[in-house]
Amino acid sequence: MSIQQYGKRRVIIDEAALSLAPGEREISVHSLISELGRMAETGSSDKRLTEISEARCWLKSLHEPGQA
Template sequence: MSIQHDEKGQVVIGEAALALALSEKEISVNSLITQLSRMEMGCVTNDRIQSIANARDWLKSFEHPQDVAACLPYLNS
């Protein structure tokens, strides 16, 4: 299932973004991936670990800005 349709993945990415914002750090694809890795280290449930891994894998598909525009054409509007 795509993370775009996975509520848990969206929530996990939101948690990572909020943690970065509260720490006054840059929010980018790379910083989100790093933050998700940090979050994963403190996990105790397999479900949460899987949600974080799925979110991180999805974000990795957008590591190159030119790829984002090609996959998400509505961003070009």
């Protein structure tokens, strides 16, 4: 993964976390995946939807056995 891809993923995940924080909702892998799903439903551009999808896939991989 390139540094640019990592940076984009981090920005998207940070955005999801910031949207959860004001409501004092738990910030976990599961809640971030759910929030990213809501973000994708807002009618974003194809590029943004791709970035959200990549971030969700990465977060989901954290739940798989053998992943750090």
